[in-house]
Amino acid sequence: MLHAEIDIPVTAGPLTLITPQWIPGEHQPNGPVNEITGVVFTANGKTLPWRRDDVNMFEFHLTVPQGVTTLHAHLDCISLWRVTQKMGVLEWEKLLLYPANTPVRDIPIQPSVIVPAGWGIGTALTPLGSGAYPVPASGTTTHFAATNVEQLEDSPILTGEYFHEFPLAPEISPKHFIDVVSDEPEDSNLRPDALAEIANLIREADALYHSHHYNQYHFLLTLSDIADGEGLEHGQSSDNGVGEKAFSSQDHQLGDADLLAHEFTHSWNGKYRRPVGLYQPDFATAQQGALLWVYEGMTQYLGYVLAARSGLESQSQFRDVLAMDAASMDNKPGREWRSTEDTAVAASILRGGNSAWANWKRGQDYYTEGVLLWLDADTLIRKLTNNQKSLDDFERIFLGKGGNTGPLIVTYTFDELVQDLNSVAPYDWAKFLHDRVDQINPHADLAGIEQGGYKLIYADKPNAASETMDANTSSGSPGINAWYSIGLRLSSDGKLNDIRVGSPADKAKLAPGAKILAVNGQVFSGDRLRAAIRDAKGKPEPIRLIVQADTYVSNVEIDYHDGERFPALERTEGSPDYLEDITKSLVPPRPAQPATGKR
Ligand SMILES: [Zn+2]
Numbered sequence: 001m002l003h004a005e006i007d008i009p010v011t012a013g014p015l016t017l018i019t020p021q022w023i024p025g026e027h028q029p030n031g032p033v034n035e036i037t038g039v040v041f042t043a044n045g046k047t048l049p050w051r052r053d054d055v056n057m058f059e060f061h062l063t064v065p066q067g068v069t070t071l072h073a074h075l076d077c078i079s080l081w082r083v084t085q086k087m088g089v090l091e092w093e094k095l096l097l098y099p100a101n102t103p104v105r106d107i108p109i110q111p112s113v114i115v116p117a118g119w120g121i122g123t124a125l126t127p128l129g130s131g132a133y134p135v136p137a138s139g140t141t142t143h144f145a146a147t148n149v150e151q152l153e154d155s156p157i158l159t160g161e162y163f164h165e166f167p168l169a170p171e172i173s174p175k176h177f178i179d180v181v182s183d184e185p186e187d188s189n190l191r192p193d194a195l196a197e198i199a200n201l202i203r204e205a206d207a208l209y210h211s212h213h214y215n216q217y218h219f220l221l222t223l224s225d226i227a228d229g230e231g232l233e234h235g236q237s238s239d240n241g242v243g244e245k246a247f248s249s250q251d252h253q254l255g256d257a258d259l260l261a262h263e264f265t266h267s268w269n270g271k272y273r274r275p276v277g278l279y280q281p282d283f284a285t286a287q288q289g290a291l292l293w294v295y296e297g298m299t300q301y302l303g304y305v306l307a308a309r310s311g312l313e314s315q316s317q318f319r320d321v322l323a324m325d326a327a328s329m330d331n332k333p334g335r336e337w338r339s340t341e342d343t344a345v346a347a348s349i350l351r352g353g354n355s356a357w358a359n360w361k362r363g364q365d366y367y368t369e370g371v372l373l374w375l376d377a378d379t380l381i382r383k384l385t386n387n388q389k390s391l392d393d394f395e396r397i398f399l400g401k402g403g404n405t406g407p408l409i410v411t412y413t414f415d416e417l418v419q420d421l422n423s424v425a426p427y428d429w430a431k432f433l434h435d436r437v438d439q440i441n442p443h444a445d446l447a448g449i450e451q452g453g454y455k456l457i458y459a460d461k462p463n464a465a466s467e468t469m470d471a472n473t474s475s476g477s478p479g480i481n482a483w484y485s486i487g488l489r490l491s492s493d494g495k496l497n498d499i500r501v502g503s504p505a506d507k508a509k510l511a512p513g514a515k516i517l518a519v520n521g522q523v524f525s526g527d528r529l530r531a532a533i534r535d536a537k538g539k540p541e542p543i544r545l546i547v548q549a550d551t552y553v554s555n556v557e558i559d560y561h562d563g564e565r566f567p568a569l570e571r572t573e574g575s576p577d578y579l580e581d582i583t584k585s586l587v588p589p590r591p592a593q594p595a596t597g598k599r
Pocket of ligand 1: 233299
């Protein structure tokens with residue numbers, strides 16, 4: 001439970017206070033009002049009655065009596081997410097209550113926080129006083145400089161018992177830090193190699209963007225198997241939640257290699273430059289997702305590129321992950337009815353959906369479609385300019401307008417995007433984008449891979465990156481991928497998560513939620529299913545399964561004879577290797593430094 005005490009300057013008369021509904025970066029109206037409890041208003045020592053708005057659940061109405069100039073609000077928020085016995089992330093929207101119908105950047109606020117005794121604090125908020133956060137003793141309040149509600153919401157607090165703050169790339173201005181907490185004492189003291197690669201990320205981003213839009217930047221990182229699975233961008237920080245051992249080795253970090261690069265890139269693309277429909281001056285007006293294939297899609301691409309350039313993953317791992325992404329999008333039957341643009345427009349109803357038939361529904365495909373789209377644009381610019389220019393030049397223009405700034409929001413439209421692309425390499429960019437984003441395209445955009453000097457193929461073994469990620473999942477059991485063969489994704493106990501529409505498994509009438517009990521007369525295991533797929537290659541006999549659906553058991557025959565299939569990229573000899581050029585460091589690598597973090 002989080003607790004807040006808020007003093008609000010008021011004048012006598014009717015007053016409407018509101019809590020946030022549309023949280024920036026969440027792309028859906030999921031403000032935590034349903035978890036806000038214990039709301040009590042007092043003035044001059046007396047409790048004041050309130051009434052919730054009949055239509056807008058986020059609004060509280062009350063009447064301020066004559067003679068009252070300060071209203072006190074107490075509220076609590078039940079928070080089951082991003083908190084463990086040893087750490088927590090405070091997202092301020094859980095505790096915000098402020099006058100309605102006022103732009104949030106015009107509402108001043110002076111924040112302070114009390115965390116458990118001895119826990120360290122990491123945040124992009126400016127400390128009052130000494131310039132650093134002392135580790136608080138019991139009941140100690142940490143005060144921050146006055147800001148406004150928009151900036152406060154954008155500046156979460158990371159706190160934990162096993163806390164380390166590491167300064168990164170000190171030669172680069174302004175200052176960058178990574179603040180780390182973990183459930184186990186040893187994990188938050190990041191290994192020197194990981195710190196060196198994250199410092200490289202800052203140098204590579206500096207070399208790519210040639211600008212910055214923060215006064216200082218804090219990566220906030222939690223290492224926990226209980227509070228993992230988070231990545232949320234902010235202008236001067238990012239909230240990154242990964243598994244307990246996610247940064248314990250190069251192999252472990254592969255599954256999250258692009259996370260910090262993605263969230264860091266958002267400081268430029270998404271926070272500073274924001275699609276006009278995704279910015280609202282309050283947290284109450286609906287945000288419109290139409291350009292999320294830029295906000296998220298281009299960020300996803302740049303996150304991959306920066307992860308490879310900074311050594312968080314290798315160039316061959318970049319290609320392996322790209323192959324998996326391209327195959328996933330190219331085998332997505334839902335693209336026969338739904339455009340990529342519609343996945344962006346409908347983002348608020350596509351987040352966190354069920355995996356059942358997700359391939360027919362499509363999910364938030366604007367992320368991965370964006371990788372293919374912006375790779376296509378990058379390689380096309382290189383082709384048009386004989387590799388003299390690239391998407392890097394576009395980013396310097398588009399994300400660097402106004403030079404270096406503090407945290408600001410500058411909105412853009414589709415037309416500005418087209419104009420800036422044209423200033424790098426003249427082309428019919430409006431048609432290029434419309435064709436790929438708004439149209440129904442039964443196949444994914446593989447032109448970037450082909451212009452980049454490679455071809456998407458299907459091999460009979462998983463690629464190296466896929467094997468590494470499977471061997472290092474935090475849960476320890478990665479599940480079985482038979483997606484490109486019989487058309488199944490299943491967990492290691494045989495439970496079917498999704499069936500590819502039109503696949504042999506779909507033709508055999510398998511459905512999500514069912515469970516495979518036996519394969520060719522033997523009790524199910526992932527290895528037996530994979531062996532059965534291999535054995536059926538070129539033979540007339542079907543793969544025979546016994547399947548449980550609800551309380552019924554039935555025999556199922558899958559008519560499939562092409563063996564196992566896993567995506568990979570194959571080099572097209574003799575063509576320019578732009579994928580190599582795209583993923584090469586712009587900055588010479590530096591040797592790893594010993595850890596110098598302070599507790
Ligand atoms: Zn993102």
